[in-house]
Amino acid sequence: MLVLALDTATSTVTAGVVSLPDSGSPVVRGQRVAADARKHGELLMPNVLAACAEAGVALRDVDAIVTGTGPGPFTGLRVGMVTAAALGDALGKPVHGVCSHDAIAREACADRLSGNLIVVTDARRREVYWAGYEAEGARVTGPHVEAPAVLVERLGGFPSVAAAGERADVTGLPVIGPATAGAAGLVAVAADALRAGADPGPLRPLYLRRPDAVEPGARKRVSA
Template structure:
């Protein structure tokens, strides 16, 4: 099975072609990947990355059997780019689209480097906050995703019993967290497909893909205009 993996929940714009076999013990094999870093150009960079990854993998886009997309948490505009692109391609190619938590995709790879305890995954949420979730040594999510300030997260660390951190905001706040920082900083094609592997192999219809925004949008519907009284 050839799977197209996309994620735009972080400043990294991720696209890749991953081969997944029916063997549940075989990890996803990346045929090609394109990862660019520009938080302001998700829309411009994603489809060129998709086409470049397909070309490197030696396949046409029409040969993709399924699509996996990160659903965040992430900023509104960037996150929508990946999810809308995945939905449009799934409809055009008539293939299933599976959504996975982007933090889960980071955790499944990082957990291999933290076999002795729980793992913290955090990414930049802007506004001086972070998105985060905690995982056990098997990359099973224990709590989250949440959004809050780094200081508030640090206050929770004793109860979380984490021994390492991963994700783009982990290195940024490494001194505050006081934890070893593991790779990766952003979801990879292999990590995204690994999270969805059981669903992909089963052939079950995917659940509706829903974004994990965790915040209300900044834009609000304008209120009713005030009535101007006449003299």
Template sequence: MLVLALDTATPAVTAGVVRLTDGPDARIAELGVRVAHDARKHGELLMPGVQGACADAGIRLREVEAIVVGTGPGPFTGLRVGMVTAASLGDALGVPVHGVCSLDAIAQAVVLPGKLTGNLLVATDARRREVYWAAYEAEGARLTGPTVESPDAVAERLDGLHLVAAAGTMAERFGLPVREPASPTPAGLVAAAAPALDSGRTPGPLEPLYLRRPDAVPPGERKKVRT
């Protein structure tokens, strides 16, 4: 199966074409990957990345059989770019679109080589002096999260999780050995969605993981002015 994988939950604007073979000996192979780093230009950079990844893979976009997109957690504007693009392409191509937690995708990319000996922390920048984070078993199953908190609050919660490494853009804040990648990879995104892709089940609605309320709020009732 040829899968287009997209993620805009971090400053890395990621697009890739991945071949997924099903069955007990499933294999994930990245055929073409384009990554650009600019937190302010997700909209401008994503589709050129898609086209470049398809060209590197030697395929036409219409040959894609499924799409996987990171659903965050991440900033509101950047996250919407990836999810709206994925939904639009899925509709135009007539292929299913599967959403996965972007932190899960990072964890899957770390554990794919099979060399992790303990649990993993994944932490990315949530701005406002906070991080998005989740913890994972060595095989990639999520233990807790995703949550948004200050790094100090996260550090207080790590006792007892038996962590041996950290990954993500904020991994260096926690005094653990740092593993790559810092951002979701196409292979990690597809690995996170592999059970759904293999089963052929219809994906549910794409639900963004913002983890905090938007800054903008509806205006309140106007106060009456007495004369």
């Protein structure tokens, strides 16, 4: 099975073509990664086409699409999700959404850690997104959005041996890779559903914050 994997939940724009065997780990056949927090829209499709070219396949050859659903800032995150949905509709392929932190954890825990893992990414506004995982990569808490100081306080109740993600350094724990979600990790999270041919659920972004824009209230009367 050939899977196109996308993620724009962080400042990094990732696109990859991955072979998913009937058993065993996903194998990356082509991948492009570009780091630019302000050019998700400009970089994603060129990365998709370059990854396909590296893998020696056309877009129509993929069997399914997997996209990271965050947590991530609104503008960047929706680029990947909307692109995945549009490609799925145009190609007639199923689109599976997975938590981007889960993908990072799946790769970080590939060699089995001796304890829990924390995944931390940049939420901007002096905050971070984070989630906690067991050594095998199963998520047990989060994702949350909080100030780094609050996260550090919470680590007392979730002792961990390492941290991964682009803001892993705020934890004070040993930092391991990857910093962002890779194609192999994204497909690994969705592997069971892909192999079973399960119908994907609706794509739901993990923004974690309420939107800044709100509907205007009723107009105030200016006369008695």
